[in-house]
Amino acid sequence: MTEPLRLGIAGLGTVGVGVVKIVRQKARLLNARAGRPIEIVAVSARTRDKDRGVNLSHYDWEDDPVKLATRDDVDVFVELMGGSDGPAKAATEAALAAGKHVVTANKAMLAIHGQALAEAAEEAGRLIRFEAAVAGGIPVIKALTEGLAGNEITRVMGVMNGTCNYILTRMQSAGLTYEEAFSEADGLGYLEADPELDVGGIDAGHKLAILSSIAFGTQVNFAGVELEGIGAITIEDIRQAADMGYRIKLLGVAQMTGRGLEQRMSPCLVPAASPLGQLEGGTNMVVLEGDEVGQIVLRGAGAGEGPTASAVMGDVMDIARGLSLPTFGIPASALSEAHPAQGTVPAPYYMRMTLEDRPGALAKVAKVLGEAGISINRMRQYDHDEPTAPVLIVTHATQRAALDTALDAMATLSEVQGTPVALRIEKV
Amino acid sequence: MTEPLRLGIAGLGTVGVGVVKIVRQKARLLNARAGRPIEIVAVSARTRDKDRGVNLSHYDWEDDPVKLATRDDVDVFVELMGGSDGPAKAATEAALAAGKHVVTANKAMLAIHGQALAEAAEEAGRLIRFEAAVAGGIPVIKALTEGLAGNEITRVMGVMNGTCNYILTRMQSAGLTYEEAFSEADGLGYLEADPELDVGGIDAGHKLAILSSIAFGTQVNFAGVELEGIGAITIEDIRQAADMGYRIKLLGVAQMTGRGLEQRMSPCLVPAASPLGQLEGGTNMVVLEGDEVGQIVLRGAGAGEGPTASAVMGDVMDIARGLSLPTFGIPASALSEAHPAQGTVPAPYYMRMTLEDRPGALAKVAKVLGEAGISINRMRQYDHDEPTAPVLIVTHATQRAALDTALDAMATLSEVQGTPVALRIEKV
Incomplete structure (x- = not known):
C-alpha cells in the first residue's frame, strides 16, 4: 500500500483549514506513520475568494460538494461543512454511493441520520x-469502539459542550x-449561531446519542435523549451546590437499564472532588465504564482548529492504514432498536425553592414530598430579610417520576413561589 | 472474514484467566464486534494442576510455550508469562517466526528487546x-499510535505505577x-516479588520507554531512562510539598529536545489542583501532548484482572478486525536511534536540607546556590527545638547540572547534615 490516499475536503472553516495545514506541513511524518502518502486532490467551500491563511492553489476547486465527493481521484471524502441535512448529507450519501470512505466532524448529521448512513456505508463496503x-x-470514539471492545459498556458520561462548561465555570x-x-x-x-444548540444541550445531546449507539449496540436515537439546558441555573444554585461539595455540570449520561436505554443530557450535581467536578472552562471530559476495565476518564480540548483537525486526521490515518470497522462498532443491521427507558435510575435530587415566610409553609412542602414517597436527606432554610x-432540600435516592409528582403538587401550593429548581445528583 | 481468530494463551495468572473468562463469557458480543468468532485453542502455564476458577478442559494444554506459540491452529500468540527474557522472549520470537501475531502485556520484554522484536514482526509481516x-x-497505546497520528508529539507524562502512587497517597x-x-x-x-521494580521506578520506566518510542519515532531505549525511585521521599517532603500546593508523584516525562531525547522517571512535585496532582491511590494517568491536539489526559485502572484483560482483548479484537500497524507506529527500520539528552529541560526544584543551627549556616548555602547560578524563589527555615x-528552598528554573554542582558543594559544608533532598517541580 504505497499508493497515496487522496482526500477531497468539503468545508474550509477553521477545521477544514486545520486539516489542510496538517496534510501540508506533516507530509513526511504522515507518510512514515501511514506507510503511504496522504494527499489532498480537491477542496470545496461556499466562497472561493477568501483568504484562509493557507495556500489552496495546488488543489482542484469544486463549487459543488457532491461533485467533489464523487470525483474519480478522491479516495476519502472529508465532510466538514456541518448541518444535519442539506449539502453535508447529500454529499456524504453521494460519496458512499460512489465507493468513497467518509470522514466527518458532523455530529448533527450522525445523530439524526446515523443509522441510514451506516447502512449505506456497509452496502458500499466503505467506512x-x-x-x-x-x-x-x-x-x-476510538477508545470506546476499539480499545474497550472486550467490555460490556455499563455507562457513558460526559461534559461535551465546552461553551456550557465555560458559562457554568465562570x-x-x-x-x-x-x-x-x-x-x-x-x-x-463561543456560542453557535443558534445559542440553543449549546445552552439547550442539543449539541451535547447529539454527541451522547452517538456514544450510546456504540456503547450499547443500538441504533442511534437522538430523539430518545432527555434534554434539559442550563438556562434555568442560577448563581444561587451554583453557590448552594458548592457549599455542599458539588459542582453543577451539563452532564450527559447513557446507560442500558432493565427498562430500556436511558439517555439524559441535563444539568447535574457532581462531587467537586471528582474528575468531572474539577473540569473547568471549555475542556471536555468523557467517562467510559466497562464491566472489565472499570472507569476510564478521558479529558482534552473539545473544540478548536488543532484539536478537531487532529481527530479528523486520526480517522484519515486509520483509513490509510487499512482499518476496517462498522460505523457504530457492529454491523448496522445488527444494531438493535433503542427503546428509551421509561423513567430513570433513581438518584438523590437537589431542590431549591422560594417559600412565603408564614407558619406551616415548610411543613406543607415536606408533606408533599412525603406523599410522593420521597424522603429528605438534608433541608436548609436560609436567613432572609424579605417576606x-x-x-x-436534598432528597434521598428517588424516582424522577415521584419527584415530578411532588413538583406538580408543589405548583398548587400558594406558599411556593415560582417554579422550584430540581437537579439530579449523579453518582460519578 | 468469518473464520474464527484462534488464540493460544501462555501464562494463566490473573490476566490470563481474565482473558479466558472474557472470551468464554462474551463470545456473542465479541463475534458481533469483530465480525468473526474469537476462540481459544490451547493454553500453557507452569503448573497444570491448579484450580484457576475457570474451566480450561476445552482447550489443548501445552507444557512448552514455544510449542504453543508455533501450533498450526494458532493465529495469535497471547503472551502473558512476563519476564524480559527466558520463555516469554523465546516463545514470542518463535511465534513471529512461525507467522503468528503476538499480543503481550510484557513491558520488560518490550522495553529491552522492543527493537529486535519489532524487526522480527515486520520481517514476518505480523503484528x-x-x-x-x-x-x-x-x-x-492506541490513543498515541492511532488517535493522535496527525500530531507531532511534544511531551508524554505519566503516573504509571499504581503501587508507588498508593504509597505516596497513603x-x-x-x-x-x-x-x-x-x-x-x-x-x-501490591508489590512485585522484587519491590525495587516498583519503588525503584523500573516498572514505570519500562512503560515510559515504550511510550517514548511511539511518541518520538525512536528505537525503544530503556537504558536511556533516568531512573530515581521513591525510597528517599519522607513524610516531611510530602507535608512541605502539600503546604506549598503541590503533590509528590513518581512521574515519568519524555520529550524530544534539541539536545536529544529526555526520558525521566522520578519523584516530582506537581500542582495539587492539576489532574496529575489529584490522582490518588492505585489509579494510573497518562498525559499526551501534541502540537495540534494540545493536552489529552487519560485516567484509569493500571492493573488488575479485568482492566489488564480488557487491554489484551482490545488488541485481540484489533487483529480480528484486520488492523495493520507497525509495532511502534512507524516501520522498525525507520525508527531513529534514541540519543539520550545531555541534561534536562530547566525547571524549578524543591530542596530540603538540615542545617546546623549556627550563625552563617544559611548564608553559606545561599552562597553555594548563587555560585552555581541558581536563584532562590522561596526559602523557609522552620521553627525547631533541636540544634x-x-x-x-524552592529555586527558580535551573539546569539539573547546576543543581548537581550546588549539591556537590553543599556536601563539603560542615553545616549541612546528611544529603539534601532535591525534587523537580514539573510544569504539567
Missing part, C-alpha cells in the same frame, strides 16, 4: 469515521449571573 | 500489540512514613 464529531480532540469562579456569563461567552465567539424564604 | 503493557486498562492522606506505607502496600500484595534546623 464512515467521525472521531471529530464527539469531544473534539479526545480519541473517545458563574462558579467569578460569581457571574447566568446572563453575564452567557454574554461573556458570546463576546468570545419569602429560600429553602434547599 | 505485536501490547496495550496491556502500559497503564493497564487505559487504551493509551503518606499524604494518612500521614504514614514511607516504611509504614510500603509495609501496608506489601501486606495488600539543627530544617530548611526548605
